[in-house]
Amino acid sequence: MSDTTLDAVRSIIAEQAMIDVAEVKPESTLSDLGVDSLGLVEIVFAIEEKFDVTVPFNANDPSASEFDISSVQAAVDGVEKLRAAQA
Amino acid sequence: MSNRRVVVTGQGVISSLGLTADAHVTALREGKCGIGAIELIPTENLTIKIAAEAKAFKGEDYFGRSEIALRDRVTQMATVAAKEAIAQSGAVFDGALGERTATILGTSMGGQQTQDENYRLVYGEGKTRVHPFIVPRLMANAPVSWVSMDHGLKGPAYSISTACASSNHAIGQAFHLIRSGGADAAVTGGTESGLTWGVLKGWEGLRVMSKTACRPFSKTRDGMVQGEGAAILVLEELERAKERGADILGEIVGFGSSADAGDIVQPSLDGATRAMRAALSDGSVDPTKIAYVNAHGTATAMNDRTECAALRDVFGSHADSLSVSSTKSAHGHCIGAAGALEMVATLSALGGTVPPTIGYEEPDPDCDLNVVPNDAQTRDVPYAMSNSFAFGGLNAVVVVKRWDGN
Numbered sequence: 001m002s003d004t005t006l007d008a009v010r011s012i013i014a015e016q017a018m019i020d021v022a023e024v025k026p027e028s029t030l031s032d033l034g035v036d037s038l039g040l041v042e043i044v045f046a047i048e049e050k051f052d053v054t055v056p057f058n059a060n061d062p063s064a065s066e067f068d069i070s071s072v073q074a075a076v077d078g079v080e081k082l083r084a085a086q087a
Numbered sequence: 088m089s090n091r092r093v094v095v096t097g098q099g100v101i102s103s104l105g106l107t108a109d110a111h112v113t114a115l116r117e118g119k120c121g122i123g124a125i126e127l128i129p130t131e132n133l134t135i136k137i138a139a140e141a142k143a144f145k146g147e148d149y150f151g152r153s154e155i156a157l158r159d160r161v162t163q164m165a166t167v168a169a170k171e172a173i174a175q176s177g178a179v180f181d182g183a184l185g186e187r188t189a190t191i192l193g194t195s196m197g198g199q200q201t202q203d204e205n206y207r208l209v210y211g212e213g214k215t216r217v218h219p220f221i222v223p224r225l226m227a228n229a230p231v232s233w234v235s236m237d238h239g240l241k242g243p244a245y246s247i248s249t250a251c252a253s254s255n256h257a258i259g260q261a262f263h264l265i266r267s268g269g270a271d272a273a274v275t276g277g278t279e280s281g282l283t284w285g286v287l288k289g290w291e292g293l294r295v296m297s298k299t300a301c302r303p304f305s306k307t308r309d310g311m312v313q314g315e316g317a318a319i320l321v322l323e324e325l326e327r328a329k330e331r332g333a334d335i336l337g338e339i340v341g342f343g344s345s346a347d348a349g350d351i352v353q354p355s356l357d358g359a360t361r362a363m364r365a366a367l368s369d370g371s372v373d374p375t376k377i378a379y380v381n382a383h384g385t386a387t388a389m390n391d392r393t394e395c396a397a398l399r400d401v402f403g404s405h406a407d408s409l410s411v412s413s414t415k416s417a418h419g420h421c422i423g424a425a426g427a428l429e430m431v432a433t434l435s436a437l438g439g440t441v442p443p444t445i446g447y448e449e450p451d452p453d454c455d456l457n458v459v460p461n462d463a464q465t466r467d468v469p470y471a472m473s474n475s476f477a478f479g480g481l482n483a484v485v486v487v488k489r490w491d492g493n
Contacts, residue, residue, distance in 0.1 A: 018153070041219040042156070048216055 006076050012046045013072060026073040053082040093265045094490065096333040097176030097321035098431050099168035102418045103139035103314055107171060112435040115442040116463045121418050122301060122312050128284055135296045138282050139314030139419025157220055158233060159198030164317035165230035165278035166237055173238055176321035177333060178272060180239050189270040190235040190244035191261045193253025193277030195423035196286065198225030203283035230278045242270045253277050255426030255475035255483035259342030261322050271324050276427035278317035295387050303384035303413035303444050304391050304458040306451040311385045314419020318427035335490040337434045341370025347480025354390050354476055359397035362482035370486045372470055375405045379441050379471040381433040384413020385420055392453040410466060412444040412459040426475040430485060433473040437489040440465055
């Protein structure tokens with residue numbers, strides 16, 4: 001499950017950042033990958049669509065959001081937590 | 088400052104007739120018609136199945152995915168037309184000129200494609216979330232903001248929404264702003280892309296749409312035909328344009344506007360008359376100098392009759408010497424972009440070829456002017472006028488003068 005979630009999140013981020021999926025590593029931060037604030041909001045939306053979850057993300061102050069998107073792995077962990085809560 | 092003059096140095100167009108200003112003007116002169124069967128959306132539940140769609144315009148030909156994510160079709164058209172206009176003008180807006188350049192665009196409905204599609208998703212399909220960029224995509228000022236951002240235009244910038252008169256009001260405001268010293272240049276015009284199922288349903292409801300064709304001034308006319316497109320002009324203060332050796336396409340000399348303060352849809356003779364008189368007076372133009380009028384000419388029974396009567400009131404016996412055409416017969420009624428597309432037609436007439444009113448079938452005694460039926464006419468056009476009379480009784484008229492080198 002974890003690998004699947006990781007792969008899906010990596011491919012969402014790669015698409016938004018317009019880079020090869022191989023460049024999206026678990027430890028990468030979104031700013032490392034050149035994602036700007038609008039791109040971040042698009043990634044959150046794409047994650048919601050893909051996993052059918054509601055991501056508690058506040059674009060006013062992303063670092064204060066419940067959903068940690070400081071790195072690719074943090075986002076994957078967050079998605080898994082949301083899916084577990086739903087199950 | 089009071090003697091500052093304002094000239095047009097660039098134009099760009101996206102319309103059903105073509106994807107450049109030249110293509111638009113050539114098609115108008117040749118009497119080509121951009122109206123046809125609607126192809127860009129399904130029409131099975133529409134009773135009106137014709138429109139002037141800019142079928143050849145595809146956003147993917149001009150923009151990457153991340154740009155399209157933020158630009159509705161109405162913005163895509165405006166920004167492509169603006170790029171053409173600015174390239175033609177040769178003006179460079181970096182530094183001080185950028186801060187002294189205004190951006191004023193007309194658009195009546197904003198990002199309708201975005202609104203329509205997302206209303207369908209949430210109301211029709213029960214989706215509970217939408218793409219994050221719906222608001223920046225659909226807001227009515229998105230086109231003007233993107234034009235200013237694309238070219239670093241940092242002066243006064245806003246959009247004007249007065250239905251069918253939006254872009255004439257925009258051009259008039261830009262003209263007055265430069266003339267009064269509030270700006271040295273302006274990128275102005277209008278854009279509209281509202282050929283969506285929801286918008287067309289609304290127009291069907293009003294029962295003013297033709298199912299067959301747009302035939303302005305013809306006895307057989309039976310309503311308007313919607314269109315989409317954008318036309319953008321670069322205006323500059325004359326001395327600045329001359330100094331840098333710009334090609335001058337025409338001079339804007341007068342702008343007049345008025346409100347009917349009458350009916351929300353029925354046009355008024357008085358309101359139209361006052362707007363035309365105000366534009367002539369603003370430019371100190373003797374009415375007998377006007378050779379061509381690009382009419383509002385929507386092809387509704389009422390508009391065309393009222394407009395012809397207003398022209399007779401304003402011009403008296405000179406009305407019989409005017410060439411009066413409605414190019415909506417060719418490019419459809421592009422609502423917020425109408426005045427700008429028609430200004431490109433009006434400027435082209437200064438070159439001596441008056442674009443025709445196509446689709447003309449039979450004279451109407453209530454419209455007994457030279458309406459340039461079906462074929463272009465060649466004549467001397469030192470001055471021309473472009474009329475826009477909007478729903479809501481908001482009228483805007485622009486008068487232009489041929490550039491003869493002084």
